[in-house]
Amino acid sequence: MMAVEARRLTRYFGVQAALRQASFxxxxxxxxxxxxRNGAGxxxxxxxxxxxxxxxxxxxxxxxxxxLMPATRQMIGFLGHGSGLYDELTAEENLLLxxxxxxxxxxxxxxxxxxxxVQLDRVSTQRPHEFSRGMxxxxxxxxxxxxxxxxxxxxxxxxxxxxxxxAIVRDLLSQAQQAGATILMSTHHLSxxxxxxxxxxxxxxxxxxxxxxxxxxMLQDPASVYALCGEGA
Amino acid sequence: xxxxxxxxxxxxxxLRMELRSKDSLNAAIAFSMAMLVLFSFAFDADAxxxxxxAGGLLWLIFTFAGTLLLNRSFARxxxxxxxxxxxxxxxxxxxxxxxxxxxNAVLLLAVExxxxxxxxxxxxxxxxxxxxxxxxVLILATWGMSVIGTVFSALTVHLQLREVMLPVxxxxxxxxxxLAAILLSAHLIGGQPLNGDTYAWLRLLVGFDVxxxxxxxxxxxxxxxx
Numbered sequence: 001m002m003a004v005e006a007r008r009l010t011r012y013f014g015v016q017a018a019l020r021q022a023s024f025x026x027x028x029x030x031x032x033x034x035x036x037r038n039g040a041g042x043x044x045x046x047x048x049x050x051x052x053x054x055x056x057x058x059x060x061x062x063x064x065x066x067x068l069m070p071a072t073r074q075m076i077g078f079l080g081h082g083s084g085l086y087d088e089l090t091a092e093e094n095l096l097l098x099x100x101x102x103x104x105x106x107x108x109x110x111x112x113x114x115x116x117x118v119q120l121d122r123v124s125t126q127r128p129h130e131f132s133r134g135m136x137x138x139x140x141x142x143x144x145x146x147x148x149x150x151x152x153x154x155x156x157x158x159x160x161x162x163x164x165x166x167a168i169v170r171d172l173l174s175q176a177q178q179a180g181a182t183i184l185m186s187t188h189h190l191s192x193x194x195x196x197x198x199x200x201x202x203x204x205x206x207x208x209x210x211x212x213x214x215x216x217x218m219l220q221d222p223a224s225v226y227a228l229c230g231e232g233a
Numbered sequence: 234x235x236x237x238x239x240x241x242x243x244x245x246x247x248l249r250m251e252l253r254s255k256d257s258l259n260a261a262i263a264f265s266m267a268m269l270v271l272f273s274f275a276f277d278a279d280a281x282x283x284x285x286x287a288g289g290l291l292w293l294i295f296t297f298a299g300t301l302l303l304n305r306s307f308a309r310x311x312x313x314x315x316x317x318x319x320x321x322x323x324x325x326x327x328x329x330x331x332x333x334x335x336x337n338a339v340l341l342l343a344v345e346x347x348x349x350x351x352x353x354x355x356x357x358x359x360x361x362x363x364x365x366x367x368x369x370v371l372i373l374a375t376w377g378m379s380v381i382g383t384v385f386s387a388l389t390v391h392l393q394l395r396e397v398m399l400p401v402x403x404x405x406x407x408x409x410x411x412l413a414a415i416l417l418s419a420h421l422i423g424g425q426p427l428n429g430d431t432y433a434w435l436r437l438l439v440g441f442d443v444x445x446x447x448x449x450x451x452x453x454x455x456x457x458x459x
């Protein structure tokens with residue numbers, strides 16, 4: 001069974017098609033770099049997969065199930081542009097809330113473990129608005145990862161992070177992949193994204209331009225990816 | 234997680250956040266107190282007149298105070314895209330809506346219970362003679378207002394003019410419930426027990442709550458995901 005399968009997936013906003021007739025499949029356990037220029041449809045695709053919107057046409061399944069069903073969302077971890085963290089709650093309370101939402105056993109131990117893994121255990125009683133961008137992103141990732149989702153959807157997780165924070169996030173994603181998670185990650189950081197990924201899904205004006213293996217050529221010259229959709233770097 | 238557990242979880246989260254920030258609670262209480270004081274000077278009513286206008290006056294204040302609370306219900310999820318995270322969680326949509334409705338109802342009831350003694354003092358009315366049925370009316374009408382207001386709060390959360398749109402959409406739907414609450418409250422604050430005529434209004438209030446609670450559960454997914 002495919003982790004993600006989209007057939008002729010289309011999503012309109014008014015008369016504008018953000019995604020048009022997109023068909024692709026993602027095998028379980030792969031790490032996919034979702035690439036494309038601004039407005040290519042990356043965020044729309046991630047939101048459809050997270051069950052935040054429904055397709056206008058076509059079908060979309062996550063491990064063979066409809067992403068709009070709560071049972072399917074149990075398998076999905078979604079981190080959008082925002083951190084999804086409540087500024088009124090402490091770091092620990094934010095993670096505890098996420099653990100309760102996911103109905104996880106051993107919540108407190110799990111939360112403490114994740115705070116340690118993202119190196120925020122010493123500030124667990126502080127609130128996210130007191131954190132730096134990198135700390136918030138690590139906490140946001142911990143919020144998503146603590147339920148050990150089978151499909152991880154990340155919308156530009158490396159944006160505005162310094163090299164140290166990027167390295168931590170990259171390690172967390174590598175660990176998640178080794179644990180068997182399928183990762184679909186949109187990014188404009190071509191070099192970082194392609195290093196992490198073993199597959200590439202390239203969108204161009206809402207359509208799939210390329211879906212397949214990440215090649216050595218892409219690693220050596222990341223900007224050449226856009227040549228696959230007929231664009232220059 | 235079933236809808237009931239999700240309701241408790243979301244209600245607990247919202248109440249905890251509101252008790253920490255007190256954004257909307259302080260605004261609603263301050264507004265209600267100001268209105269009670271202003272009306273007491275404006276009408277200068279004797280005890281009998283005050284009893285007659287009590288229901289309308291109180292529910293006018295509760296409805297406006299409720300709007301202040303309801304406006305924040307989903308708006309507090311907007312910073313950091315918390316609404317996306319909430320909707321992408323495995324919680325059932327009905328649990329999210331009912332959780333927020335319970336939280337709004339608890340906060341509005343708290344405002345109402347603070348207002349009543351102040352009302353009694355400023356208008357010189359002994360409102361406690363039928364306190365138990367009055368409490369039942371407050372709970373029933375507040376739940377109706379909260380459940381409908383929460384649905385419309387979700388529908389208007391992304392609108393720029395949501396503070397204006399919410400009351401415009403909610404008040405017309407609330408008219409039957411508010412009518413019943415006003416008549417029943419005036420009756421009970423006047424010290425009269427519920428009787429044949431007033432039971433009809435009470436049944437209307439219960440029926441209104443049942444219908445809109447069931448409707449909310451039925452349309453929850455459509456309201457939140459569209």
